[in-house]
Amino acid sequence: MNQNRRRVMKQVITLAAAGAAGLPLVAGAAAPTVINYGGSAWLGHYSAYIAMKTGLMTKHGIDLRWQAFSTSSARMAAVMAGNVDIAGTGVVSALALMASGARQFQLIATPNNFGRAEGLLVRDGIKELADLKGKKIGVTYASSAHVLLLDVLSQAGINPDKDVAIINLPATELLTAYKANQIDAAAAWTPTFDRIRALPGTRLLFDDSAFSLYKSYKMSPGPDVLLTRSSFGKDNPAAVKAFMQAIFEANAMLTQKPEESARILLELTSLSMEEQLGVIKQTEWFTLADQKALMSDPGNFIVGLQKLAEMLVKLKQVDSMPQVRQWVNTTYL
Numbered sequence: 001m002n003q004n005r006r007r008v009m010k011q012v013i014t015l016a017a018a019g020a021a022g023l024p025l026v027a028g029a030a031a032p033t034v035i036n037y038g039g040s041a042w043l044g045h046y047s048a049y050i051a052m053k054t055g056l057m058t059k060h061g062i063d064l065r066w067q068a069f070s071t072s073s074a075r076m077a078a079v080m081a082g083n084v085d086i087a088g089t090g091v092v093s094a095l096a097l098m099a100s101g102a103r104q105f106q107l108i109a110t111p112n113n114f115g116r117a118e119g120l121l122v123r124d125g126i127k128e129l130a131d132l133k134g135k136k137i138g139v140t141y142a143s144s145a146h147v148l149l150l151d152v153l154s155q156a157g158i159n160p161d162k163d164v165a166i167i168n169l170p171a172t173e174l175l176t177a178y179k180a181n182q183i184d185a186a187a188a189w190t191p192t193f194d195r196i197r198a199l200p201g202t203r204l205l206f207d208d209s210a211f212s213l214y215k216s217y218k219m220s221p222g223p224d225v226l227l228t229r230s231s232f233g234k235d236n237p238a239a240v241k242a243f244m245q246a247i248f249e250a251n252a253m254l255t256q257k258p259e260e261s262a263r264i265l266l267e268l269t270s271l272s273m274e275e276q277l278g279v280i281k282q283t284e285w286f287t288l289a290d291q292k293a294l295m296s297d298p299g300n301f302i303v304g305l306q307k308l309a310e311m312l313v314k315l316k317q318v319d320s321m322p323q324v325r326q327w328v329n330t331t332y333l
Contacts, residue, residue: 032063033239038075038087039066041191041269043279044224045088046261047111051250053264060242070172072222073142080104085232086243090144090222095309098322106233106329109226109244109291110301111251113284115214118145118189118221119207120152121178121196126185126205129156133163138183141168142317144208144222145187147308150315151221152210178202190279191269198275213311219304233329240332244288251285291333302328 037052039045048064051057057064067084069075072093078084080102088111097105126132129152139146153160160166169177174186175195185205186196196202213219226247233240254261262276269276286294294301305324312318 032058032061033236033242034063034065035239035243036065036067036083036085038069038078038084038089040069040075042088042090042224043114043117043190043283044090044111045268046254046265046280047247047250047285048088049268050253050261050264051246054250054253056246056249057243060246062239062242062246064243070170071140071143076105079227079229082229082231084229085236086226086228086240088224088226091225091305091308092144092147092222092312092317093142094225094227094327095305095312095322095324096142096318098324098327099309099312099318099320103327104230105227105327106230107225107227107295107324107327108233108240108329108332109247110286110294111224111226111247112286113218113220114224114282115208115218115220116282117207117279118148118187118193119210120149120185120187120205121193121202122185122205124201124203126203129153129158129205132158132185132205135184136165136167136182137185137187138167138169138174138177139187140171140174143171143189144220145189147221147312147315147317148208148211149187150317151212151311152206154315155210155212191271191275194271194275194279213304213307217300217304217307219301219308221308223301223305223308228329228332233332237332244332248286248288251287254280254283254285288333291330295328295333296330299325299328 037048039048052064072089075087075089076093079087139149150160171192174188174192177183178186178196208214208220211221228240258280262280265276302325309321309324313321
């Protein structure tokens, strides 16, 4: 077993446990209700950003305070510490915390389905998976791109500990490392994914559609979820419901007005208009009505998450398999 990989995954739990000892920020009691939101430039946060910038949050009585994090593990640590009330996140870090028994958060929705905005980008000389042997691959450990990489390598019979050199890099450093020829390939997600893909002599070797569970469940290696800090949700159920209303109104805008949405998002992502529009149009933006089939019994999305938890155990990314449904709260829908 790759001890370094296991150690990085455990950093998610260690960071969160340490942060949980800190004092939480107190949201304002008067209307509008203050919600400290954990986000980034990843597409899973587009809905919250648009709802904040267009006044949808204000309309629903929410004062959304945006906090940016470069990794899901750092975002989850802030949730555990009480410094973030609601967050969007790739589910891998949340599953790692579930596996440790953490109960400080609840899954409340899934905003989208993506599959073409994340993948392995390689230089032209790498034509197939077998060509990766002996190459240096950059990826952010404990991320969906990391899980995607390990799964596809496993499918191809490539040993991640012996046949390739997997280098742990923050998402913000992948582009620099690739341009400097420090790595031969990069497993990344948008917007870094788009920036690397646009470089001369670069091609996409595979994206999330190559993931084992995508073929059977349309499950990406790190699907986006919305979660709330358990104590915040308990004390402010109406505010969480209002937040959800704004999120899915923003999703309707992403679906029905992609050009207008793209112009708003350029400040967040720094993509070109063409790139931004492409990301929006290739993503399925769920409605509030979709959530019942996805999150509630039997909950096709939750069934897929349970399969993903099983896979993380097999890939030696977590030590035990959580029962995901125990962390799901659909009362805010």
